[in-house]
Amino acid sequence: MKIELTLNGRKISVDILPGEYLIETLRKCNIHSVRRGCDTTNCGVCTILLDGKPVPSCSVLSAQADHHQITTIEGIAHEAEKLSTFFGKEGADQCGYCNPALALSVYALMKENPHPTSAEIDEYLIGNLCRCSGYKNQNKAIMAFLAEEARMEEQ
């Protein structure tokens, strides 16, 4: 079947199987940044934004997304780059495999709740597993990034 997606702001039409998942469709669209981690929605590595909300692309059927908006890290490159400087400062990045997904989740969090507490960050991002970092430096970086974004917003 054919579906229409708005992928990172661009309308596209893709041929899919009815049982196909977004992670597979996105590979067909040459998006490599959406990577597979577990296939059971537990790890968060394949996160994308569907109408601005983080969802696991391994478990959302492409057909479900017909006529919806999909954002991958390429769609928020500017914010991802900014976030990465805070990760760099805190040494919060290691293997990086989960980072685009994490950045997308942080972006969605920021839109939903620009001034989250540390506990709210944990609650929001709990599904983004990381086996490298120990999490704490990530949280510091995310807090600093959100504070900076909030400051910019006020100006």
Add this chain to the structure above:
Amino acid sequence: MKIERYVKSPSIEAAFASLHEGTNNKIIAGGAWLKLTDPTIDTAIDLSLLNLDFITDNGKEIEIGAMTTLHTLGRNAILNKIYDGILSRAAMQIMGITVRNIATIGGCIMGKFGFSDILTPLVAMDALLIFHQHDKMTVVEFLNTKENIRDILVKVVIRKANTRGYFRKIALTHLDFAVLNTAVSRNGSEFRIVFGSRPGVSTRAYKAENFLKEQIKIDEDVMNKAVEIAAAECQFGSNQRGSAEYRQSLAKVYAKRGIKAVTTNEN
């Protein structure tokens, strides 16, 4: 997942008709759990165009559309108040944001999952299920019926009253299924004590509830007696997440904490 056809039904009638066109036709809500079971489906029936994503308060009742996601339940101001917010609290303890954004209350109910953290507070709130064709029924009736209801769940209704509530999910990590979940609610002298993920589906401790109802004062002694009754009347089983003995012991501890919570700081 193997799917022959995928339809976004334009109306509830159309969805219902599709469902009855073939035994291998299935409703897809969030689809998160369906994916794990890797089924083969002839027609997948998507409900997303039916405007079933709503939470309304008509003064007497709160109505929750079947397609409302867990994240919406968690963030909703009305639900955060009623029964001390146990439904919201339970929703926010399920998985991460990505699953909460796709999993729906309808899917959580219709799946009748033993591990469900949603059914337990819904039983404690004595929620009503409204189907497209089938007669309405309470969640407890739904859980007890052997009938395979091939219908569309439209909404969930929670009756408002001056109520208190308590919910705890006990799990190895915050991303795991519950070893046990416990909800306790109180509406005046009426208590509800509910255990879920026993590992069986959520169940009420009727005898303990009745015992509590007869008491003039809920003191330490009464609570201890009540939770003994509750733990004895409900069945607990063993699986890799915990033994029956452990679950039974947790049930006592958390039921007591729950009773305490709903009988103190009266508003």
Add this chain to the structure above:
Amino acid sequence: MKVVNQKIPSIDGKSLMMGRIAYSDDFADSDSLVIKVLRSPHPFAKIVAIDVSSASTLPGVEIVLTYADFNRIPFTRAGQGYPEPSPHDKFVLDEYVRYIGDEVAIVAAVDEATAKQALKLINVEYQVMEPILDFETAYNNPIVLHPEPEIHEMFPIGFDPKKNVAAEYHMEIGDIETALKQCDVVVNETYYTQAQAHAMMEPHSCNARFDHLNRLVIYSSTQTPFHIRRIISQALEFPISRIRVIKPRVGGGFGGKQAVHGELIAASVTIRTGKPSKLVYTRKEVFESSYTRHPMRFDMRLGAMKDGTLKAIDCQVLSDTGAYGEHALTVFMVAGSKVLPLYNKVDSVRFGGKVVYTNHTPAGAFRGYGAIQGNFALESVIDVLCHKLQIDPVVFRQKNMMKEGESSPIFAIMGEGTEGTAMTMDTCKLDYCVKRGMELIGWKTKYPRQVISEDLVRGVGMAIAMQGSGIPLIDMGSAIIKLNDGGFYNLLVGATDIGQKSDTILAQICAEELETTIDKIIVTSSDTDLTPFDTGAYASSTTYVSGNAVVNAAKAMKLLLIEEAAKILKINKDKIIFDGSSFSDSEGKIKISLADLSNRLYYNENQKQLATTGSFVGHKSPPPFMAGFAEVEIDIKTGETSVINYVSVVDCGTTINPKLAQGQVEGGIVQGIGMALYEEVNVAKSGKLITNSFLSYKIPTRLEIKNLVTEFADSYEESGPFGAKSVAEIGIDTPPAAIMNAIYNAIGVRINVLPATPEKIWMGINKKEKKL
């Protein structure tokens, strides 16, 4: 130091966050054949007949391979130096399958759906045999898991397959029985550790193709590209000169990608079909069919005098290597050699045991590499002894532990398969680590417990640990530095960045030595064609071994530069002052910039390429040390436990990058907390791994991790690059023991079988209450 010991952002972090093409599967050819592996449903069986005819003829299937298609060449997948200290007990495919998930047949097809469908069409007739699933019954069991005649050890490691023994070792210093007899107090405890899963976020992935020179090019998420090249050549009888292994970015390894995974399979498919192919493990395959930590049993006996002098340690180990013997000997050796020297003043120490085969998923390398298992046993039993002696466990350790300038005879005796290397602790700030850790956790006020409420009790516990910095006389690293026009450098290293950010660390070392900035160092790593040899990312070797190689190459480059500058400036090279960007005489009158010098060298005068090579092999393996302090909060009614505070004070020498070093420590701590409390491994009676997905195997989430405090001791290891030792593994070692000690201090319950789940703790509380 301007670049070293600075919190410089990693050089690849930005692009990785932006989702650029980086990991193995991103490089797979778009027309790759998709490989799927038929895996054994039985823990132990012989393939009596295998019919692949319907699978082979399914449209879209390119090739189906079974054991009949391979020459019988035994090898080890371990991914270690050569000759390996692991038995050569594996065939690419064999007619026996030895665990649920073992490889039976290989299918390559045009797409995944076809490959999966073909798997279903393969008919296998198994002669199902009784497996060994309890490692304590494996030794000398009538069931023999490896009866095949071709398998062998490369040198004596105690290999005795007829008794299901993959490796065995015993040593004794002094006379243990006599020493124990003379002690006032003797304790005797048994401990068990579980088959922890690495759970790196990127599943194992590799892909292959032939290039324009008809050479086999493999991208792989591996920690050991050079070993992989060698093993492919040996196992597939394919010329090593026609193999190129490239390791792009790797999404985490932790030891789980040290050994061969799909490389031999993808190579076989591409060699036979001439077509590109790829194999990406499913998460289930990662759990069931890659590797785990070696589960172990420790029988510990300690003896001490009433005054708190430790006199004797007896440590007897049984280790379960699963179906194959990857790292069987060496992980077990490290359980002694990088643990027991912590208490170096004893009269007698005995260590020994066996590593046995079972029908479990093979065990392999995993961060900590035996040391975490041994540390859990030793640092737990030390606390048991302290309680018997009624001595504060910190005071006991301060009295008995290793100090700077001291040594242990164990270093000389126990190596990795061979003899060890004697060494003195030129840097050992353990004393400081313990003292500082006590302050940070608040030991004086919190030890042993605080009652928070009717239900909640808190306790503190601690453990000390050591690791190594590479394997002396074996681990080798090398680096090439090339000067470019414009005055910047290429740094080519075989060292393998798997997410620990070694490219950044090595660039910092290089920049420091060349007195330049990190943007002038362009790192290329881990491409067997382009970069010089390196044994790989394991044994905490990269910073120390490869880092020293970079220092050597950079030193040589500096000399070369000064020589060339002297020629151009026409002054004696001893008079040249090089500040990293320009050369001048002592008065600063005559001057040439590095950029100008390089441009002249390549365009104008006496043209020549400047490039230097540096190599390094350690003559010792200076251990990093640490003290770990855990504070736990326990619900005494339910056994629910959380680590509310974990303090780490680490002596790893100079931290080349303090933030990245902190990341290494904290990542290790969290994995250690996982092993201590959450990562339960369940195997069904049938031998099936139940915990084979993230649905059931639970690693810590960000909500489990409450507070981490990480500090570094002021320390400078002369033999290391700019004073550095290793920091990659040390973090993981202390949590199991420190947390179990904290639990004991809180509620008097001792957990000897990991992990300490709430139910186990609850059972312990119940048992104790019944006794009272």
